[in-house]
Amino acid sequence: MKAISIRTFGDPEGMALINVPEPLPAAGQVLIEVETIGVGGVDAVIRRGTLGGYGFSEGFVPGSEVAGRVVAAGDGVDPSWIGRLVWAFTGTGGGYAERAVARLEDVTVLPEGLSPIDAVALGGAGPVAHFALAHGRFDAGESLLIRGAAGSIGIMAVQLAALGGAGTIAVTTASPERGDRLRELGATAVLNRAGKSAGKSAGEDHGEGASAPAAEFDVILDIVGGHATASFIDRLADNGRMVAVGVVAGLPPADFGKALLGTFQRSRSFATFSLNTVATGGRNRIRSEQFAAAARKDLQAVVHAVLPLDGAADAHRRMDAGEVFGRVVLTV
Template sequence: MKTVVIQTFGSPDGMQVVDAPAPDLQAGQVLIETDAIGVGGVDAVIRRGTLGDLGLGEGFIPGSEVAGVVKQVGDGIEPGWLGRRVWAFTGVGGGYVEHAAVDVRDIVALPGGLSSIDAVTLGNSATVAHFALERAHVAAGESVLVRGAAGSIGIAAVELAARTGSVTVTTSSTERGDRLRALGAAHVLDRDGSGDGPEMFDVVIDLIAGQALGTFLDRLSPNGRYVLAGVVGGYPPEDFGMSLMRGFRQSLSLSTFSLDTVPVVERDRVRAEVFDAAVRGDIHAVVDDVLPLERAAEAHRRMDDGGVFGRIVLTP
């Protein structure tokens, strides 16, 4: 089967398309013929080596979410799954393939009216955004800064925060401002935080991290909450915690957030709600482009260039 692997970590040029055997199905797994594969920020972070050597090794298959049709079920799996359209989490990697073997606990049935492309645009992204906002205890009327709002998680965070009645502020390039406002943003700042909008924030949802993290920590209002839910910009400086210490009397808080810490049952419940909301039109899947699987390296180059708005989706 057609498979994309990372032979050399760093540049997208280290990605190659190879012919690999279909995966062996284990007990408790289903085999999915993929219709759509999400290209996530975490894929780029892993491929770049931003987080250092994760021990993944040469020939690693990137991709954490796919959607498609169940073609085979392993031992112990209800045969009723056969032929059903599902979204699936493939783990840290394993998604850039024509056929994916996935644990049945990591699949969610798709409702009619939701395309596979929309499913992989929202499945992880909107779920991360939901729980990040929940962790921040966002309340109506509060100001919420979404740092990195042009990505699929950031876009979902903007929409979901706006639905709570909060005043949503985003950081993105100027030309994307109108699109973000249409999704619920009240203000759009430049990526460095400058521009016409609030100076201080009750909540920051940060998907970037990087060297400027401390600058945004300094803009928390008293009792402000900062949730770090991504590191696409790399690690922050080692002394970034000094921003919290300088604001000690303001009772500021910072937490990291990974979906890995949310029980599977809760994740699946929220994903199902997100998919139903998308069918109703209450949340929107913003797709930047759809490319064939063999152009995965091109998708990663575009992500590295910073010009992607929403999600790029691959199709076998």
């Protein structure tokens, strides 16, 4: 079968379409004829070779979420699963392929009215956004800042916060055009990447935004990371909570915690969040609820582009260039 392999870590050009053996479902697994693949930020981090500690090696097939039909079942799996249209988490890799295996506990049936394209735009990001907000103890009426809101996690967090009755939903993004799209999804304030009021371009401040004191927030969801992390800690209100859910710009500097200790009396806090710490049943329940909400049009899947499987390198180039709003989806 065809699959995308990381021949060399680094630039997107290190990925290639190759022939690999078809996987076989082990006990408790299903084999899925892949129709769509969600291209996520973690895929780019793995491809760059900057995610240490997981033992990735050259030849690795990336991709962690797919949608398609179950075509075979391993031992212990009810054969009635065969033929069902599902979303699946494939683990840390294996998804950029014509067929993929997944544990049955990591499979969610798609409701009528939800396409496989929308499923991979929502299936991974939606539960992350939900549980990250819960991890930050976000409550109705509170103010929220989402740093890096143009990706699939940020877009879901905007919508969920709006549905949850947020007092203010501020977002950082790269352009006024993206800000307008995020306002349509529920954002109430748009900031540039530095966290300042966005003017006519992402690098400008105008009017009151340039001179007024910077707003503070009860909760900050940080999907970006990188060297500017400490400056956003300084945007927390008293008892404010910052939750890091991604490091697409790299790890924060080693001394970023000084921003917390320097304002000890304000009881600010910083936490990390990974969906790995949520019980499988809990994340599956939320995913099913979000799929049903999307089928009813209560939640919106935002897809930047749909590309063929051999367009994976192009998808990664677009992510590296910061062009993507929502999620790029590969089709097989």
